[in-house]
Amino acid sequence: MSENKIAVTLPDGKRLEFAGPVGGGEIAAAIGRGLAKAAVAVRVDGQVRDLATVIDHNASIAIVTRDSPEGLEILRHDAAHVMAEAVKELYPDTQVTFGPATETGFYYDFARSEPFTPEDLEKIEARMREIVKRDEKITREIWDRNAAISYFRSIEETYKAEYIGEIPDGAGISLYRQGDFIDLCVGPHLPSTGHLGQAFKLMNVAGAYWRGDPKNAQLQRISGTAWADQSELDRYLFQLEEAERRDHRRIGRELDLFHIGEEAVGSVFWHPKGWKLFRIIENYLRMRLDKAGYLEVKGPQLLDRSLWEASGHWEKFRENMFIAESRDDKVLALKPMNCPGHVLIFRNRLHSYRELPLRLAEFGSCHRNEPSGALHGIMRVRAFTQDDAHIFCTEDQVTAESIAFCNLLLSVYRDFGFDDVAIKFADRPPVRAGSDEVWDRAEAALRDAVQAAGLSYALNPGEGAFYGPKLEFVLRDALGRDWQCGTLQLDFVLPERLDASYVGEDGARHRPAMLHRAIFGSLERFIGVLIEHYAGRFPLWLAPVQIVVASISAEAADYAAEVARECAEVGLRVELDSGNEKITYKVREHSLAKVPVMLVVGRREAANRSVALRRLGGKDQEDLALGEAVARLKREAAVPSSS
């Protein structure tokens, strides 16, 4: 009898003994009633399992609750199953395929000849809520593989049958049953559909390929969001609204920064204020690059086909290049990248090892013929400006140059208010140029460098550039969203292909290593990120219009003009509003235009030669002498890292 005893160890080290094999639910109940209620699964020796799992050996146990990360994932996965059940009830001719949890919810891909309409989504969501109320028990069953295949074939679920056919033979096939709905699934799942709760919402329908391959059938993906409770759901929905309010396309229009039109699909028409912002950012970075020992160059837009053939782009990326023809029948391409041009500049004369590292920088206009579906505002365009540079150096210098670059990049990001930066290391992709030996060296060198810089990184396997491994720098914005902007790529291939060399200490010619690097990636995209990060409320040094001087009545108009002149004289970007609107109207108008500072002047200020300084969104103003206000604003508007 005593050998049947089961002892479980809880996360806090406490041990519980049971007379025999025991279910996860019973363990939770033994610990406490509250826990039993919140329990959705059990972790047995590190593996998350159904709550009903019977533990028949001594094990370390943790009860997974619905609000834990694992619990939430199970809940979302269940939401997908409940949705599939609802869809099968409402539209029995639909086939289910695959339906996982996502970061904020879940989706399920369905095969159905009729498209799902928004009204269908409402019906499906309503049916899901019913299924939750039915509180159907969810149970796990292990089937024989062939039995499972013929079962799914018999109910005309050909995708499921196909998928099971590819699961390796052996352990049996795990199925989950809830009500009349049976789905192939490894689990784990909630004890019953009632545990899902009602904090979910269907969001949209979209196309998705079976197994992500465009050659396969296109399925209909219904996605939703699901949370542990209603307040979490509400918070998420509010976040979505906030993201919409900050959408750079909306703010770009509201602040008159740029527009995008069908006359130039995928390109940006920069308006005066947007272009001012662009130039502020470009000049800031130019200043940083000058200080960091870069040399700015400018290469041609159109380059001959032969160069792209030599670089390898013609073979690998021609689909994405805009091709042009000259009148003497030469074929040229608009550059999609700056590197071949920089190599041509480098090898235009012989270089000594004493000149290395040589850092050639360019604000390079690049054109890439992106698929139409990929375009998105100014974030993903066909014509963009890279803050590109190529560092030609010896292999020995790679580490030091990489460290210097990482530090420069982090410092630049900080100046823009981004303190949270993640790094990914992308190693060799399946399709690549260069031998495995070269890749071994390149990957090792880059990894050494990032480690030497004292930075931690996550591996991003197979995502390197075709010519070399890369570091990707991902910044997190005010809404917690990630944006990949910066990159550092090590390349031993292109110098070889385009025959770049330098004369070494030994008098012989050597191949330089080449570091491709960008901090913003694309100026257009980075500006889009900035707009959303700041919700259009730029810090003073970035704001296209820093100050509006607004007069209260016509009497103060002359003085207002003088104030504006004083501001402009010290280099502040200022506009004058001495129109005959009421001050409340002016305050509202310039607040909506997100101008950081208003200097309000009326009869009183004109008499005292002072200004009332009002900050964007502020309630009260500060009365200052004109000279003091100007001096203070000038100080505040200083470009960071400029002194």
Added chain:
RNA sequence: GCCCCGGUAGCUCAGCGGUAGAGCAACCGCUUCGUAAGCGGUAGGUCGUUGGUUCAAAUCCGACUCGGGGCACCA
């Protein structure tokens, strides 16, 4: 590129078989006013383009185009 949804005045949107409307913005007056919308008036649209159905199309159908949400892509 693929699937679904959409395109009405500069912007936000109503109209959804009987021939185009509102608010804001613009323009013109009046108002000179102390911190997020003073008042009045005027002008503005071949309803994305194009073909079809109909006595009649912004409205129904097709194609194209642009945009949106995804998928795929992202050197």
